[in-house]
Amino acid sequence: MQSKMDFLDKQNICGGGGGGGGVITGKFSSWSPLLLLVTLVALLSFQITTRTLYPPVLISGQPAAAVAGEESGISAGSRSCAGFYGSPPARKVVMSIEEFGGVGDGKTSNTETFREAVRYMQRFGESGGSQLNVPKGRWVTGSFNLTSHFTLFLEEGAVLLGSQVPEEWPIIEPLPSYGRGRERLGGRHISLIHGDGLTDVVITGHNGTIDGQGKMWWDLWWNRTLEYTRGHLIELMNSNSILISNLTLRDSPFWTIHPIYCSNVVVRDMTILAPLNAPNTDGIDPDSCTNVCIEDCYIESGDDLVAVKSGWDQYGIKMARPSSNIIVRRVSGTTPTCSGVGIGSEMSGGIFNVTIEDLNVWNSAAGVRIKTDKGRGGYIANITISNITMNRVKVPIRFSRGSNDHPDDGWDPKALPVVMGVSISNVVSYNSTKAPVLMGIEDAPFGGICMKNVSLLGLVSSASWHCEYVSGFADEVFPVPCPQLQDNFSSSWCSYS
Numbered sequence: 001m002q003s004k005m006d007f008l009d010k011q012n013i014c015g016g017g018g019g020g021g022g023v024i025t026g027k028f029s030s031w032s033p034l035l036l037l038v039t040l041v042a043l044l045s046f047q048i049t050t051r052t053l054y055p056p057v058l059i060s061g062q063p064a065a066a067v068a069g070e071e072s073g074i075s076a077g078s079r080s081c082a083g084f085y086g087s088p089p090a091r092k093v094v095m096s097i098e099e100f101g102g103v104g105d106g107k108t109s110n111t112e113t114f115r116e117a118v119r120y121m122q123r124f125g126e127s128g129g130s131q132l133n134v135p136k137g138r139w140v141t142g143s144f145n146l147t148s149h150f151t152l153f154l155e156e157g158a159v160l161l162g163s164q165v166p167e168e169w170p171i172i173e174p175l176p177s178y179g180r181g182r183e184r185l186g187g188r189h190i191s192l193i194h195g196d197g198l199t200d201v202v203i204t205g206h207n208g209t210i211d212g213q214g215k216m217w218w219d220l221w222w223n224r225t226l227e228y229t230r231g232h233l234i235e236l237m238n239s240n241s242i243l244i245s246n247l248t249l250r251d252s253p254f255w256t257i258h259p260i261y262c263s264n265v266v267v268r269d270m271t272i273l274a275p276l277n278a279p280n281t282d283g284i285d286p287d288s289c290t291n292v293c294i295e296d297c298y299i300e301s302g303d304d305l306v307a308v309k310s311g312w313d314q315y316g317i318k319m320a321r322p323s324s325n326i327i328v329r330r331v332s333g334t335t336p337t338c339s340g341v342g343i344g345s346e347m348s349g350g351i352f353n354v355t356i357e358d359l360n361v362w363n364s365a366a367g368v369r370i371k372t373d374k375g376r377g378g379y380i381a382n383i384t385i386s387n388i389t390m391n392r393v394k395v396p397i398r399f400s401r402g403s404n405d406h407p408d409d410g411w412d413p414k415a416l417p418v419v420m421g422v423s424i425s426n427v428v429s430y431n432s433t434k435a436p437v438l439m440g441i442e443d444a445p446f447g448g449i450c451m452k453n454v455s456l457l458g459l460v461s462s463a464s465w466h467c468e469y470v471s472g473f474a475d476e477v478f479p480v481p482c483p484q485l486q487d488n489f490s491s492s493w494c495s496y497s
Ligand SMILES: *[C@@H]1O[C@H](CO)[C@@H](O)[C@H](O)[C@H]1NC(C)=O
Pocket: 055, 056, 057, 066, 067, 069, 352, 353, 354, 355, 382, 383, 384
C-alpha cells in the first residue's frame, strides 16, 4: 500500500504548493514570432538594465572575495540580529483584547473583536504606538490585519486559534511576483495574521501560541478539493522593521511565516511546529525581502525549515525584486521529505548575499538545497553556508533543476537562471544515505561552487557524488568529490585561509 510519505516523495512537493489537486504545469507552446520579438526586446532591455537586475557580485566578476567576509568587518557582536531590529520598543498605549470584549473560551469567534481592536489602536501609530495584549486563554479568530507602530503580545498560556470557517480567511489578490495563487489560479486566502504597507510591527510574547488549526486545509489539499491557495499563518507585505519573536507557531495551513517585499525583518527565538506530513508547511520563507535575520529557531514541519524565495517565472522576472542580505543562523529541526534550508525554487527576482550558519538538521531529506529550473530566470549568487551538522539526512547537499513547476503557459524556456558563487564549509553529516547531488542546467551551468572541510561520514562505500553542469573547487572534502569540483580556475573563488 502506498503511504502518504511515498506520495509526498513522488510528488516532489517541497517548497512550492503543487501536488494535491494537480499542479498546473506550463508547457512551452508554439514558438511564435511574437514571442520571439518579446524575447528580443527583453534581451535588449536586459543589456541596458543589467546593473539593476544583477547584484554587484555578478558584474564585477569578483564574487567570492565576498566569501572572505569573516575577517572583513563581521565582528562577534554581529552574530545576533540586533543590527536589523533592536529591542522591541515600549508602546505608549497598552490594552488587552478583553477590553474590547474578547472571549478566550476556545469557542467564541473573536474575529470582529481583533479587527475592532486594531482599528482602534491604529490612531496611536503617530503618537507613541500601541500594544495589544492577549492573556492566557484560547482565542478563536479569523484573519485580521495589523497596523504600524504596533505590538501584538501573547502572554504565557495565550493561544490564538485559527478559525475553521474558510470565509473567515477571505480571498485576496495574488502576489504580483507569482501572478496567481501558488497552488490554484486566481486569488488566495489571506493569512491569519496579515499586514500590508506597515512599519515597525512586533509580534511577540511569553511563548504564547498561534495555532492555525491547519488540518482542515491539509485535508482539502489531500482530498483535492482545495478551491483557492491556502493562507499563511503570518504574512507581512511591503513592510519594514518587523520583529517576530519568542512565540510558538503551530499547524499553519500553508507556509508559516511569509515576509514578502519587506526589509529589516527579524525572526528569532521561535518554535514552529507542524505534523511531519502536513503539506507545504514551510517554517520561514523570506520572499523578495532584504535585510532579514533569522536566528535561534526550532522548526519541525512537513516542508523546508527555511526557504529563501523571490517570485515565480515570468511574474518574478518582471517584478525583479530580489531577496538579499539574509542571515539564517542557529536553526535546528527536522523535515522528513524536504530540506533544512532551501534556496528557491521560486527565485526569479534573484537571490544574493545569503549567509547560512550553525544549522543542525536531522532525519530530513536534504540539509541544504538549491532549487531552480528553466523558465525561472533570475540568479542565485554569493551564498555562504558554514558550520552545518546533519544526522540521518538523506542527501546532505543537493542542487536540483527541472521540477516542471510553472505558473502557466507563459513561462519563457529561454529564461535560464544564473547560479554563481555558493561556498560551503565546515559541514559534517552523519549517516547520510547519499553523497551530494549537484545538478546544474545544461545551458546554464552552476559556477563557483566551492567546498571546504565537508565530511560526510557513515556513507556506504559505494556512495559517490553525482554532478552535472556544475563547476567549482573542493578542498578537504570527504568522500572524494566529483571531478567537476576540481576546477583549478575556480579556486580563486574561495578565500578561506
Ligand atoms: C557576499 O557574502 C558575504 C558573506 O555574507 C558578505 O560579507 C558580502 O558582503 C557579500 N557580497 C555581496 C557583493 O553581496
